[in-house]
């Protein structure tokens with residue numbers, strides 16, 4: 379894998395989503411960072427399925443969702459999946475003020491430490507903006523600083539496999555085979571697909587995993603070069 383590309387993809391802003399367009403020379407060059415956001419539904423289905431295939435997920439779970447059922451997320455981390463921050467309340471950051479954002483960051487930290495412990499909080503290295511909304515003119519720089527001060531890097535995606543855009547705007551996928559088809563047709567050397575804990579994403583993630591494994595592609599965590607270690 380191209381290290382520079384990986385770093386840009388993980389560190390960069392929205393422009394970095396356009397970077398990973400290099401051609402694939404070798405199947406072993408293909409790396410997939412499965413990212414799954416929010417965490418409301420299909421928790422057990424998605425996590426157990428990924429455990430079955432021994433493929434790591436990069437989980438951007440909302441703080442208040444973790445608080446509802448900490449055990450399942452702690453277990454996911456113990457099994458080798460990566461947990462990233464997705465804020466406590468999942469607000470659109472351009473619609474709230476700096477004080478509310480600062481409170482949200484504090485709530486997130488407090489909730490992770492009380493639900494999962496300090497050690498798990500320290501393992502968080504990535505942040506994903508809810509709705510990809512980086513904030514307005516006032517809140518954008520402050521939020522960016524809060525993310526950096528937390529020691530987190532921003533994680534974007536370069537393939538939205540939850541919502542398809544067409545001339546009418548965005549629409550949720552209905553058939554998981556359409557998600558797989560979009561994935562296989564748009565495959566790059568570095569792939570960061572975005573899924574959510576919803577239907578039909580649960581099925582689509584499995585189709586992508588099976589397709590990737592059959593083709594010898596590598597599934598990775600954003601924060602590590604390790605493969606899936608624990609079962």
Ligand SMILES: [Zn+2]
Pocket residue numbers: 415416464468507508509
């Ligand atoms: Zn979200």
